[in-house]
Amino acid sequence: MNKILLIIEREFMSRVKKKSFIVMTLLTPILFAALMIGPSLLANMESTELTTIAVVDNSKQFEGKIAETNYIKLKFLSNESTESLKKNFEESGYYAFLYINKNAMTSPDSIILYSNKQPSIDVVSHISTSIEKEIETQKLKAYKIENIDEIMKTIKTKIDVRTIKLSKGGEEKESNTFVTMAVAYVLSFMVYMMIFLFGTQVMRGVIEEKTSRIVEVIISSAKPFQLMMGKIVGIAAVSLVQILAWVVLTFAIVNTVSSIMTTKNIDKIKTEQQSVSNLMQQQGGVQTPATMQNKEVKNEFMTALGNQNFGLLIGGFIFYFLGGFLLYAALFAAVGSAVDSETDTQQMVMPITLPLILSIIIMISGIKSPDGPLAFWFSMIPFTSPIIMLTRLPFGVPTWQLIVSGSLLIITFIVVTWMAAKIYRTGILLYGKKYSWAEMWKWVRYKS
Amino acid sequence: MNLLTAEHVEKRYSNHLALDDVSISVPEKSIYGLLGPNGAGKTTLIRIINQITGPDKGEVTFAGRKMVADDIYHIGYLPEERGLYKKMKVGEQALYLAQLKGLSKTDAIKRLKYWFEKFEIQSWWDKKVEELSKGMAQKVQFIVTVIHEPRLLIFDEPFSGFDPINANLLKEEILKLKEKGSTIIFSTHNMGSVEELCDHITLINKSKNILNGPINEVRQKYGSNVFELAFRGDVIKLKESLDSNYTLISNSEEAGLKKALIKVNNFSSDNRLLQMLLPAVEVTGFNQVIPSMNDIFIQVVQDYNRVNGLSSN
Numbered sequence: 132m133n134k135i136l137l138i139i140e141r142e143f144m145s146r147v148k149k150k151s152f153i154v155m156t157l158l159t160p161i162l163f164a165a166l167m168i169g170p171s172l173l174a175n176m177e178s179t180e181l182t183t184i185a186v187v188d189n190s191k192q193f194e195g196k197i198a199e200t201n202y203i204k205l206k207f208l209s210n211e212s213t214e215s216l217k218k219n220f221e222e223s224g225y226y227a228f229l230y231i232n233k234n235a236m237t238s239p240d241s242i243i244l245y246s247n248k249q250p251s252i253d254v255v256s257h258i259s260t261s262i263e264k265e266i267e268t269q270k271l272k273a274y275k276i277e278n279i280d281e282i283m284k285t286i287k288t289k290i291d292v293r294t295i296k297l298s299k300g301g302e303e304k305e306s307n308t309f310v311t312m313a314v315a316y317v318l319s320f321m322v323y324m325m326i327f328l329f330g331t332q333v334m335r336g337v338i339e340e341k342t343s344r345i346v347e348v349i350i351s352s353a354k355p356f357q358l359m360m361g362k363i364v365g366i367a368a369v370s371l372v373q374i375l376a377w378v379v380l381t382f383a384i385v386n387t388v389s390s391i392m393t394t395k396n397i398d399k400i401k402t403e404q405q406s407v408s409n410l411m412q413q414q415g416g417v418q419t420p421a422t423m424q425n426k427e428v429k430n431e432f433m434t435a436l437g438n439q440n441f442g443l444l445i446g447g448f449i450f451y452f453l454g455g456f457l458l459y460a461a462l463f464a465a466v467g468s469a470v471d472s473e474t475d476t477q478q479m480v481m482p483i484t485l486p487l488i489l490s491i492i493i494m495i496s497g498i499k500s501p502d503g504p505l506a507f508w509f510s511m512i513p514f515t516s517p518i519i520m521l522t523r524l525p526f527g528v529p530t531w532q533l534i535v536s537g538s539l540l541i542i543t544f545i546v547v548t549w550m551a552a553k554i555y556r557t558g559i560l561l562y563g564k565k566y567s568w569a570e571m572w573k574w575v576r577y578k579s
Numbered sequence: 580m581n582l583l584t585a586e587h588v589e590k591r592y593s594n595h596l597a598l599d600d601v602s603i604s605v606p607e608k609s610i611y612g613l614l615g616p617n618g619a620g621k622t623t624l625i626r627i628i629n630q631i632t633g634p635d636k637g638e639v640t641f642a643g644r645k646m647v648a649d650d651i652y653h654i655g656y657l658p659e660e661r662g663l664y665k666k667m668k669v670g671e672q673a674l675y676l677a678q679l680k681g682l683s684k685t686d687a688i689k690r691l692k693y694w695f696e697k698f699e700i701q702s703w704w705d706k707k708v709e710e711l712s713k714g715m716a717q718k719v720q721f722i723v724t725v726i727h728e729p730r731l732l733i734f735d736e737p738f739s740g741f742d743p744i745n746a747n748l749l750k751e752e753i754l755k756l757k758e759k760g761s762t763i764i765f766s767t768h769n770m771g772s773v774e775e776l777c778d779h780i781t782l783i784n785k786s787k788n789i790l791n792g793p794i795n796e797v798r799q800k801y802g803s804n805v806f807e808l809a810f811r812g813d814v815i816k817l818k819e820s821l822d823s824n825y826t827l828i829s830n831s832e833e834a835g836l837k838k839a840l841i842k843v844n845n846f847s848s849d850n851r852l853l854q855m856l857l858p859a860v861e862v863t864g865f866n867q868v869i870p871s872m873n874d875i876f877i878q879v880v881q882d883y884n885r886v887n888g889l890s891s892n
Contacts, residue, residue, distance in 0.1 A: 141675050339664075345663055348658060348723075349676070351656040354683075
């Protein structure tokens with residue numbers, strides 16, 4: 132037992148002390164944080180540039196009907212021909228020009244936006260929704276219903292479905308499908324990535340020992356099984372340390388950066404709100420201020436996130452990550468023992484990575500119906516359960532299913548490790564040949 | 580007393596028999612040579628002794644009882660195919676391997692310091708193994724093999740990769756270890772070192788043990804019936820004095836010293852030959868030509884293969 136601890140210690144220390152490990156551990160949170168903060172940062176920097184769009188409206192229906200925003204201004208031209216506009220577009224300085232055909236009311240695909248660059252999605256969607264709305268209103272008006280404006284106003288509603296999860300005692304918890312899905316994605320991808328990353332590290336470690344020929348020195352003092360398990364457990368510890376460091380550092384970075392950003396942004400938001408309220412006064416005040424809306428969304432996000440059962444999620448993550456890692460690492464170790472160099476591994480790694488890749492494919496559809504038969508069965512099968520069960524976990528999984536799936540994973544892990552150890556002890560002492568899975572199966576059946 | 584015995588050991592791999600009824604007994608505090616051509620089964624036998632694999636049949640005893648797993652702490656093994664972790668520092672690595680052999684950390688450090696000083700390699704402690712030459716790495720490897728002062732040491736080709744000076748240093752250390760009471764199994768193709776070091780030998784060929792015994796007895800046994808004579812006098816007279824039981828193979832003269840090789844055709848006492856020679860020439864030297872281990876090795880293996888209709892590869 133003491134030996135296996137020694138081996139674990141060596142495997143752990145030799146990896147943690149590596150420069151590449153330290154760099155990865157420090158840089159990845161910066162990348163994660165950038166991914167988390169980046170979008171909102173970009174949203175803040177959203178095109179503040181004024182874009183002016185020329186409109187040639189042959190139907191004469193839309194003048195003054197397409198709303199202008201802070202950044203999108205429209206200029207209706209009556210006397211220009213499209214031909215000359217097209218020709219002189221470069222010099223005109225317009226961002227784009229919109230051509231509306233005479234019969235735009237009846238054939239909506241006769242509306243064209245010309246530009247010398249790809250117009251931004253904001254501009255296109257703003258124009259198309261405005262025109263759509265206008266056409267709809269016009270069509271409605273054509274029915275000549277009395278008090279149509281009044282009716283329209285009363286009809287107009289905006290709903291936001293709040294989802295509340297009931298726990299056993301009838302206790303209510305606000306949830307958010309989007310947040311749950313995001314959590315599910317992050318958890319499953321993390322496990323997938325880490326199993327791949329650290330599983331291949333196990334394989335590389337085994338090959339290194341084999342090619343550097345130290346293996347015979349070591350197994351004359353420790354059992355092959357101790358060497359294999361020491362390596363796997365040592366690397367598992369490295370991966371847990373790395374994940375922990377990533378999570379802590381990412382949160383730290385996100386928190387500091389966002390607190391700096393909010394203090395800086397207060398002034399900016401104030402001026403923005405001023406202009407928004409000005410605008411509201413002008414337009415009669417129908418719009419909700421964008422900043423307030425954002426704030427609400429963010430709050431909702433945080434409560435939904437806060438209402439996830441973190442204990443269960445973290446426990447589940449650690450269990451399924453470790454279970455999955457140990458299972459796959461044993462297989463990776465077996466492959467490593469059967470080859471002489473890393474270049475020989477490709478074909479043999481295929482059967483191992485197949486269920487991993489399959490899991491990710493199933494995860495993408497499973498996330499839409501986490502209680503469907505597909506997700507259910509693959510969250511039970513041990514080779515896919517580490518990923519699929521974590522996909523389902525944020526949505527809530529009955530306890531009995533967790534127990535069955537967890538036990539299956541443990542049993543399979545023991546059986547697979549036992550077989551892998553048999554392959555390993557034969558493989559590490561054989562040189563000069565690449566062995567196939569069929570031959571490795573023979574090694575499993577050798578009596579020890 | 581024998582420290583280690585292997586009795587009727589058999590080991591079969593999927594398609595060939597690696598060891599077939601091999602028995603050895605290694606007397607305590609001796610150096611035991613395990614000889615044989617490549618692929619004869621030496622490494623398999625060594626692996627069985629090290630409990631890396633188990634025998635299919637037969638038994639291995641250690642210090643008079645059946646070998647158990649913990650006996651590994653009393654064995655130091657320097658494999659032929661040896662290596663170290665390239666990215667690890669020399670000191671760290673030696674410490675790790677010493678601890679794997681059951682030494683405590685403080686004990687291991689103390690002993691390593693002693694050996695590093697002895698081999699004058701203290702400055703390597705913080706170097707990475709990949710910075711060392713092959714010979715340098717071999718020294719480190721030798722140290723970690725003997726660090727736990729095991730009762731049984733197994734060296735598989737210990738001198739490969741060493742320059743003559745370091746090989747000599749190593750030879751001295753091996754002899755010192757024997758004096759201190761270690762028993763040593765020594766597997767090599769270098770017959771010169773076998774003659775110098777070994778007390779007993781076993782020759783394994785084609786999975787079978789074909790020659791066994793104390794090295795002097797073996798050499799005597801294979802002592803060819805050729806005598807070397809140094810003499811003063813006439814070669815013709817010498818030749819005439821021999822009867823049909825003896826043949827003069829060759830004679831030479833170097834710096835006034837005459838030598839002749841005489842072959843005995845049928846067994847007879849050495850004195851009879853001397854009696855015959857004395858009247859004819861003045862004998863200044865007379866001794867039996869003892870074959871080198873190299874000659875014995877080649878002769879025994881080739882004879883065995885010829886008799887059994889095997890090829891020598």
